[in-house]
Amino acid sequence: MITTHSEEETAAVGHDLASSLKAGDVVLLYGDLGAGKTALVRGLAEGLGVDRDEVSSPTFTLVQEYRGGRLTLFHVDLYRLDDPREIDDLGLDEIAEAGVLVIEWAEKVPDIARLKPSRYNSVRIQHGDGDERTIEITN
Numbered sequence: 226m227i228t229t230h231s232e233e234e235t236a237a238v239g240h241d242l243a244s245s246l247k248a249g250d251v252v253l254l255y256g257d258l259g260a261g262k263t264a265l266v267r268g269l270a271e272g273l274g275v276d277r278d279e280v281s282s283p284t285f286t287l288v289q290e291y292r293g294g295r296l297t298l299f300h301v302d303l304y305r306l307d308d309p310r311e312i313d314d315l316g317l318d319e320i321a322e323a324g325v326l327v328i329e330w331a332e333k334v335p336d337i338a339r340l341k342p343s344r345y346n347s348v349r350i351q352h353g354d355g356d357e358r359t360i361e362i363t364n
């Protein structure tokens with residue numbers, strides 16, 4: 226369990242996590258709106274050598290692809306997903322093979338077990354008081 230006190234500290238946790246990632250790895254992110262999931266993805270991108278400014282919260286696209294790093298990073302944000310059947314159309318299992326797949330709102334994937342490759346990490350971010358967040362990473 227890690228406690229952070231700023232967006233930067235949370236990004237640094239993502240940065241550290243990046244060094245352990247290999248092609249085909251999946252990172253499942255859980256946490257409320259504003260918990261810091263995207264902040265962590267920014268650090269993760271930077272850790273892979275991707276320009277962190279490319280990372281945003283996509284409004285209309287469910288999948289964003291960032292190239293130029295050690296591994297291609299596929300960033301999925303399911304916040305706006307209403308129909309779980311749409312997930313099938315994304316082809317997440319194939320995406321996962323091509324690089325690192327990170328999923329915000331992973332709880333919206335109905336059949337996560339099917340998607341899980343041999344290596345995945347679950348990251349749970351919880352709000353504390355003010356800017357405090359607790360981050361739990363399991364793999």
Ligand code: ADP
Binds near residue numbers: 230231264355
């Ligand atoms: P999410 O993707 O989980 O909805 P974001 O990363 O987009 O969350 O936003 C997190 C917000 O919380 C940002 O405005 C950030 O500045 C703020 N914040 C405050 N403290 C922290 C912290 N310890 N870690 C991450 N974000 C924090």
Ligand code: MG
Binds near residue numbers: 263282302329
């Ligand atoms: Mg987000």
